[in-house]
Amino acid sequence: MIIENHPKEKEAMEAFHRGDRQEGLRLQEEFAAQFRREYQEKDHCSCKKACRYHGNCKECVAIHRAHQEHVPNCMRPIINQKLKLLSELTEHTLAYEIQPPKEILRKEDR
Numbered sequence: 001m002i003i004e005n006h007p008k009e010k011e012a013m014e015a016f017h018r019g020d021r022q023e024g025l026r027l028q029e030e031f032a033a034q035f036r037r038e039y040q041e042k043d044h045c046s047c048k049k050a051c052r053y054h055g056n057c058k059e060c061v062a063i064h065r066a067h068q069e070h071v072p073n074c075m076r077p078i079i080n081q082k083l084k085l086l087s088e089l090t091e092h093t094l095a096y097e098i099q100p101p102k103e104i105l106r107k108e109d110r
């Protein structure tokens, strides 16, 4: 089971968007139940950093909420996807003005 872009959850969001909350919740629970079963033992965390909180979403999210600097690693591709669209507005010239901090440049993070 691949979590990102899972068709069941996409379907659930379509239901929510058209105002069918009941169906959205039903589909969402189907996804969650499948996730629960499949990842009972397996590693679901996509973060590549060596971190003592790996896979411990509750504490990982609390840490990021606490420092407020950035979001957990697994959520970055979602946000980058949206930012890329906005960045098109200036032909990605923002790239000349920004540089990831040292820690992000580690090879294994890519």
Ligand code: SF4
Pocket: 044, 045, 046, 047, 053, 054, 055, 056, 057, 058, 060, 061, 072, 073, 074, 075
């Ligand atoms: S919230 Fe943190 S621990 Fe959970 S999957 Fe994302 S990066 Fe991993």
